[in-house]
Amino acid sequence: MNARNLLGSVTGLRTMVIAVCAITNIYFLSIFAYPLDWPTAHVLDESQFQGSVLMVVLFLMLRFALANLTAARAEDLDEFQLKMRDDAYRLGYIVVRRVGLGVFLALVVLTPLTESFVYGGYDASSKDFHVQSQPIRDFLIRWLQGPHLLDFAARLFFVLAFTAYCFPIVVLAWRNAAFQASLSNDDRLALARPVASASSDDLQIRATASEIQLRVSQFRKQLALVAIAWPLFIAAAVALAQTKSFIGPASFEIFGPITFGLMSFTLWTLFAGMFKQQVLIKKTKDLVRASRISGVTYRWVVTLSLATGVFSIALPALFYAAPTFKTLPLTLGWYAGLIFSIATLVSQTATFIIAGNAAKRIIAEELAKVDVSASS
Amino acid sequence: MGRKPKAQEEQIISSIEQFRVLAGLSRQELADAVDVHYQTIGYIERGEYSPSLVLALKFAKVLNVSVEDIFQLGELK
Numbered sequence: 290m291n292a293r294n295l296l297g298s299v300t301g302l303r304t305m306v307i308a309v310c311a312i313t314n315i316y317f318l319s320i321f322a323y324p325l326d327w328p329t330a331h332v333l334d335e336s337q338f339q340g341s342v343l344m345v346v347l348f349l350m351l352r353f354a355l356a357n358l359t360a361a362r363a364e365d366l367d368e369f370q371l372k373m374r375d376d377a378y379r380l381g382y383i384v385v386r387r388v389g390l391g392v393f394l395a396l397v398v399l400t401p402l403t404e405s406f407v408y409g410g411y412d413a414s415s416k417d418f419h420v421q422s423q424p425i426r427d428f429l430i431r432w433l434q435g436p437h438l439l440d441f442a443a444r445l446f447f448v449l450a451f452t453a454y455c456f457p458i459v460v461l462a463w464r465n466a467a468f469q470a471s472l473s474n475d476d477r478l479a480l481a482r483p484v485a486s487a488s489s490d491d492l493q494i495r496a497t498a499s500e501i502q503l504r505v506s507q508f509r510k511q512l513a514l515v516a517i518a519w520p521l522f523i524a525a526a527v528a529l530a531q532t533k534s535f536i537g538p539a540s541f542e543i544f545g546p547i548t549f550g551l552m553s554f555t556l557w558t559l560f561a562g563m564f565k566q567q568v569l570i571k572k573t574k575d576l577v578r579a580s581r582i583s584g585v586t587y588r589w590v591v592t593l594s595l596a597t598g599v600f601s602i603a604l605p606a607l608f609y610a611a612p613t614f615k616t617l618p619l620t621l622g623w624y625a626g627l628i629f630s631i632a633t634l635v636s637q638t639a640t641f642i643i644a645g646n647a648a649k650r651i652i653a654e655e656l657a658k659v660d661v662s663a664s665s
Numbered sequence: 666m667g668r669k670p671k672a673q674e675e676q677i678i679s680s681i682e683q684f685r686v687l688a689g690l691s692r693q694e695l696a697d698a699v700d701v702h703y704q705t706i707g708y709i710e711r712g713e714y715s716p717s718l719v720l721a722l723k724f725a726k727v728l729n730v731s732v733e734d735i736f737q738l739g740e741l742k
Contacts, residue, residue: 367701368717369708496682499711 302354306463309347309455316340317448341447348455351462358465359458377464381457389449491655494579498651501572504565505645512641515558516634520627522551555630559601562637566594569644582647593640600633678737682710684728699723 319340352359358366358374366374573590576582604625685695685706692710696703699720708714715736716724725732 367705368720369705369714370702372714496711503711 302351302462302465305347305351305354306459309344309351309459312340312344312347313448313451316344317444344451348451348458351455352458355458355462355465358461373464374461377461378457380460381453384456384460385449385453388452392445392449494576494581494651495655497572497575498581498648498655501569501644501648502652504568505641505648508562508565508641509645511558512562512634512638515555516638518551519555519634520631522548524627559597559633559637562641563594563597563601566590566597566637566640569640570594573644573647576647576651581651586643586647589643590640593636593643596636597633597640600629600636604629677712677715679709679712679715679735680737681706681724681728681735684724684730684735685710688728695724695727698727 316337319337358370361370363371570587570591573582573587577584577587607625685692688695690698692703692706696706700723701720705714709716721732721736724735728735
């Protein structure tokens with residue numbers, strides 16, 4: 290298997306994208322490891338050159354794999370391919386712009402660099418600036434005042450320049466992999482002549498099943514991430530509430546944003562999922578009317594969607610409706626949260642699995658018709 | 666390739682698959698006739714990409730129907 294074949298596969302392309310992103314991040318972040326003990330720091334120092342070469346080599350492989358899109362003249366691409374390429378470059382530019390701004394803001398907000406310049410140095414241990422200890426900020430200040438500032442600036446510049454140059458290709462590669470995956474059925478259909486007996490009803494059913502499958506596949510990974518992260522988070526909260534462990538300032542700095550981000554992502558997933566469930570109900574009803582799925586499947590989709598709604602509002606409703614609920618110990622409250630959130634996730638996931646499997650079966654039946662037609 | 670803005674996805678209703686089937690053309694044949702990649706046809710058929718006016722007119726010419734027969738404006742919200 291040559292490089293082009295390997296990178297022409299969905300797994301190959303995505304692995305390469307992850308590798309490029311990981312190596313770039315490790316190369317940049319490894320500079321913060323200098324306060325480590327000598328052997329580790331020495332190995333990191335020695336691997337700087339190899340790291341930068343590996344970054345460039347991986348990127349060039351990716352670029353080679355996508356040469357048909359990235360290096361093609363505009364007149365050799367159709368309008369959709371051009372739009373795909375332009376969108377990737379636009380997104381790449383936006384990301385670089387935001388990363389640049391983010392790095393700048395992080396340096397200004399997390400480290401009082403301005404004070405450093407104004408007062409000719411910033412003493413991290415000074416009590417004037419530290420009502421409460423802020424370990425991450427203090428670490429950054431100490432680190433930036435150390436001997437690595439120039440190396441940091443050089444590496445930051447190199448990584449930003451590299452990102453600006455390669456990120457559009459990375460975006461294009463990731464999307465191209467999704468493009469290939471979602472079009473595997475299209476590849477089978479591309480050269481097949483249409484089924485002579487295909488009626489507009491058949492086409493409508495296939496379109497409905499495809500739409501269900503598309504919505505399910507788009508949402509599956511998001512739901513899986515929440516299904517893993519959310520119970521883990523609640524379980525950790527229960528454990529902390531039980532042990533009454535002290536959470537230090539550093540933990541707050543780390544867990545505060547994680548908690549906020551995870552809760553926002555979970556709520557957004559839940560509500561976005563409910564809208565998708567509404568569409569699934571409508572589409573599975575269409576399939577029942579066309580006698581392509583059983584009424585039992587449809588009733589399960591409806592029941593589980595209703596259950597999702599009930600479970601999601603049960604806890605806040607209990608909290609506001611039952612005054613005694615507010616007097617429960619915190620641990621019991623977390624347990625209730627764990628049970629209701631898992632019930633919500635399970636019912637929502639089950640809706641998607643049932644509707645997705647029904648759609649998958651119908652698409653397989655339709656593809657079988659095409660295969661039979663093509664071979665006969 | 667990426668997802669289109671919702672407004673764009675929902676406003677154009679494409680019947681191109683029906684007309685292609687009626688004309689007895691495969692995606693590859695239709696793609697060759699209008700000079701695009703066959704995967705682009707798949708995206709247009711699934712309503713995930715709205716073609717330009719030039720491409721829409723090419724489809725109409727190849728399938729021997731009017732552009733309005735193939736593409737309709739969906740309900741505006």
